[in-house]
Amino acid sequence: MPRDFSALRGHLRLPVRGDLIAKFGSRRGEGNSWKGLFIRAAEGAEVKAVAGGRVVFADWLRGFGNLLIIDHGHQYMTIYGNNQAVLKHAGDTVKAGDVIASAGNSGGNEQSGLYFEMRHLGRAFDPLAWISGSGLR
Secondary structure, three states: OOOOHHHHOOOEOOOOOEEEEEOOOOEOOOOOEOOOEEEEOOOOOEEEOOOOEEEEEEEEEOOOEEEEEEEEEOOEEEEEEEEEEEOOOOOOEEOOOOEEEEEEOOOOOOOOEEEEEEEEOOEEEOHHHHEOOOOEO
């Protein structure tokens, strides 16, 4: 595993370039709150790993569409959903910046893009506090 993931706070880049249309904690239509970000991006846009780690899930999951989860060690995980396709498999090791998926509309969202979530100890937290330079339009 890479160095302690917590040392990367404030130094990560977003996994895809696009328009931020839902922020962590904002209300969703059905009343729940977003546990991550939804970044509108062109279908097929490259989705990149925000940090090195090991892919622990790469398959379709109801509500998330084509989903990829990376374990970064020390109980940190990043979640990439709504993808058109996942390009890595469970067990693969990835480095920061590796292309891991292509953005799409497989999760039932109205728009093409990426659902991005970060978790520590199983609990979601706001990814924007970890991002350096937005990459957003």
